[in-house]
Amino acid sequence: MLSAMDSIGTLASTLARLSGNLTNGGVQPALAQTASADAAPTPFSDLLTDAVGQVNQLEEQAHAAVTGLMSGSGVDVHQAMIATEKASMSFELALAVHNKAIQAYQQVIGMQF
Numbered sequence: 001m002l003s004a005m006d007s008i009g010t011l012a013s014t015l016a017r018l019s020g021n022l023t024n025g026g027v028q029p030a031l032a033q034t035a036s037a038d039a040a041p042t043p044f045s046d047l048l049t050d051a052v053g054q055v056n057q058l059e060e061q062a063h064a065a066v067t068g069l070m071s072g073s074g075v076d077v078h079q080a081m082i083a084t085e086k087a088s089m090s091f092e093l094a095l096a097v098h099n100k101a102i103q104a105y106q107q108v109i110g111m112q113f
Contacts, residue, residue, distance in 0.1 A: 048097075051094060051097070052094065054090065055087075055090045055091055055093075055094050058083075058086050058087040058090045059087045059090075059091070061083050061086075061087070062080075062083040062084045062086065062087035064083075065079055065080040065083040065084070066080050066083075066084065068080070
């Protein structure tokens, strides 16, 4: 059980670092906000819900940018590409979190007591 908990802890710290790198106009560091000593701990389900919401928001921004580019409403190609790459990176991060959570769950289930 310790290795599964270590995997989740490592995953959470990696997610906090990566989400902090995407804060410029993109994902807000949801995990970094809970790291302060004065704040009450946020439930993990709330963190996941916020992260999925942020991934969805970036996807909607990318869709709007591509639609604006195609309709000729003043969106530059580089703005559309940046928006789509942010959405792609956030989705890949969410997928990696999903895969690590499933892997940790399988390790816990596979333990013999």
